[in-house]
Amino acid sequence: MPWFLYLALKQLFPSGKRFGSFFFWASTLGVALGVAVLVVVQSVMGGFGQEHRDRMVKLTGEVVIDGNGRPFYPAAAMGPLSERDDVQAAVPMANGMVMVMYRNIPVFPQIVGVDPTQADGYGWDSFMKQGQLSALYDDSVAVSRTLADQIGVGIGDYIEVYSPLMLEGLKQDEVILPRELEIVAIYDVDWYENMVPGLIVTLRTMQDLYELNDAVHSVQVRLKPGSSEIDAVQELNRQLPLGLRALTWKQRFASQLWVLDFEKTMMLFINLFIVAVAVFAIAIAQLLNVVRKTREIGILGAMGARARELVIQYCFQGFCIGVIGTTVGVVSAVLILTFRNPIIDVLTRATGSYDTLVQFYFFYRLPVHYTVQDFVVIISSALLLSTLAGLIPALRAARMRPAEALRTEA
Numbered sequence: 001m002p003w004f005l006y007l008a009l010k011q012l013f014p015s016g017k018r019f020g021s022f023f024f025w026a027s028t029l030g031v032a033l034g035v036a037v038l039v040v041v042q043s044v045m046g047g048f049g050q051e052h053r054d055r056m057v058k059l060t061g062e063v064v065i066d067g068n069g070r071p072f073y074p075a076a077a078m079g080p081l082s083e084r085d086d087v088q089a090a091v092p093m094a095n096g097m098v099m100v101m102y103r104n105i106p107v108f109p110q111i112v113g114v115d116p117t118q119a120d121g122y123g124w125d126s127f128m129k130q131g132q133l134s135a136l137y138d139d140s141v142a143v144s145r146t147l148a149d150q151i152g153v154g155i156g157d158y159i160e161v162y163s164p165l166m167l168e169g170l171k172q173d174e175v176i177l178p179r180e181l182e183i184v185a186i187y188d189v190d191w192y193e194n195m196v197p198g199l200i201v202t203l204r205t206m207q208d209l210y211e212l213n214d215a216v217h218s219v220q221v222r223l224k225p226g227s228s229e230i231d232a233v234q235e236l237n238r239q240l241p242l243g244l245r246a247l248t249w250k251q252r253f254a255s256q257l258w259v260l261d262f263e264k265t266m267m268l269f270i271n272l273f274i275v276a277v278a279v280f281a282i283a284i285a286q287l288l289n290v291v292r293k294t295r296e297i298g299i300l301g302a303m304g305a306r307a308r309e310l311v312i313q314y315c316f317q318g319f320c321i322g323v324i325g326t327t328v329g330v331v332s333a334v335l336i337l338t339f340r341n342p343i344i345d346v347l348t349r350a351t352g353s354y355d356t357l358v359q360f361y362f363f364y365r366l367p368v369h370y371t372v373q374d375f376v377v378i379i380s381s382a383l384l385l386s387t388l389a390g391l392i393p394a395l396r397a398a399r400m401r402p403a404e405a406l407r408t409e410a
Contacts, residue, residue: 023285024321030278031325031386032332038271038378039333039370044340045267046374047367049260056253058123059189061089062229063221065236065246071215072244078219080239086227089121092216094206098199101160101178102151109147111161111199113206113216121222124187124200130155131185133200142185142200157183161199163209179209221246268377275382278325282318282389314390322386326379340366 065077074092081090094113099106114122116136124133129145136142141161143153153159160178181201189198207213223229229248236246250257336343344366 027278027282027285027321028325028328030281031275031322031382032328034271034275034278035326035329035378035382036333036336037274038268038382039330039375040336041267041271042264042374042378043333043337043368043370044366045264046369046371049264050369051367052260053257055189056256057249058126060249060252061123061220061222062227062249063223063232063236063246064218064249064252065221065240065244066218067244070243071212071217073214074216074219076241077244080236081219081221083239084232084235086223086232087221088224089118089220089222091115091118091121091220092203092218093220094203094210094212094215094217096206096210096217097164098209099162100147100151100199101162102153102157105151107147107151109144109198111201111206111209113201113203113209115203122220123222127187127189129186129188133185133187135184136200136202137184138202138205139179139181140184140201141181142187143183144198145186145188147198148183148186153183155183155186159183161209165209165211179205181205272381272385275385279318279385279389282321282386283392311391315387316390318390319383319387321389322383325386326382329382330375330379337368340368 065081071094078090081087092115096111097108098111099108114133114136116134119125119132119134122133128142131142133142141159143159148154151159158180161181162176162178166176166178185200187200201209203216207215221232223232229250233246233248233251240246
């Protein structure tokens with residue numbers, strides 16, 4: 001082992017001190033806390049992001065075919081889809097906005113028209129809190145829980161629905177009768193803003209409200225497990241007639257996914273400051289150590305030590321602190337994440353915030369998702385910053401002239 005590496009380790013673990021110097025363990029603890037916070041925060045943010053991604057796919061399918069905002073006849077899309085072996089289900093949809101009246105309370109929710117005979121293809125049954133999607137008929141409606149609470153309706157109540165075409169007729173002094181619909185189901189998709197508040201009706205009812213005849217606004221496509229949505233979209237776009245396009249769920253929700261990724265990146269950037277503070281403390285401690293050992297550094301210089309070797313010595317100390325601190329931090333973070341739910345239960349019960357957590361974040365168990373890339377970025381950043389922490393004191397030591405250092409009083 002080179003002498004400068006041996007000397008670096010001896011300064012971290014002086015003779016007579018079995019567990020190393022106080023400076024070593026204080027610096028290591030700072031790095032460990034910073035790394036643990038980084039791993040926990042990134043894993044939790046990744047868990048929230050993955051939960052939302054899973055729900056997006058569950059709600060809309062892997063592929064959506066639309067007409068760039070214009071209605072189209074579903075047969076134009078069903079032809080190419082019927083020739084594919086990777087399609088599990090393809091179901092048409094129509095959507096828009098309506099005015100709903102109940103006891104003279106007006107609201108303006110999103111409305112979606114579906115074919116209840118293809119309920120399995122939509123995969124929405126898990127969102128139904130009361131009733132089932134298959135129970136829909138032409139004069140009935142499924143209402144989101146948010147809308148139901150807002151206007152005070154429940155199963156068996158009737159609401160009046162006005163479409164934009166009906167409201168346009170009122171301007172021409174036409175007598176317009178609303179469409180009365182019975183509530184047969186209540187669903188809850190609170191995290192997805194385009195469906196909250198919202199109504200689900202049969203496709204025929206939606207086509208009547210918007211005078212679409214047999215046209216739809218989109219076809220929702222679910223692929224078989226293991227299929228590639230990117231390959232499917234590329235092939236479909238070559239086969240679909242002019243005016244239709246196929247989009248992956250990632251393309252459809254590009255803005256939402258960008259926000260999720262941006263939030264995770266910003267949390268990484270902000271929490272890196274915790275590691276930076278620990279690294280700054282390492283640099284100060286090592287700088288004080290250089291000042292205290294000025295004469296020893298002078299002796300090393302007089303004995304032929306080169307500036308490069310002194311720089312490596314102090315940077316190696318920072319690297320060692322980083323390695324041990326990062327290891328302790330990652331292990332601590334994994335333990336915290338393993339027992340996260342009991343910890344969250346204790347904290348929320350003690351503070352009375354359990355219901356708030358469910359209401360605003362829609363999770364009663366904290367989701368976690370981490371990737372190899374997350375660990376590589378965190379560990380690399382911690383090791384790099386820890387190593388650079390020794391650079392300032394190392395440069396100071398390397399610039400010392402042996403003669404001047406030896407004249408320094410001990």
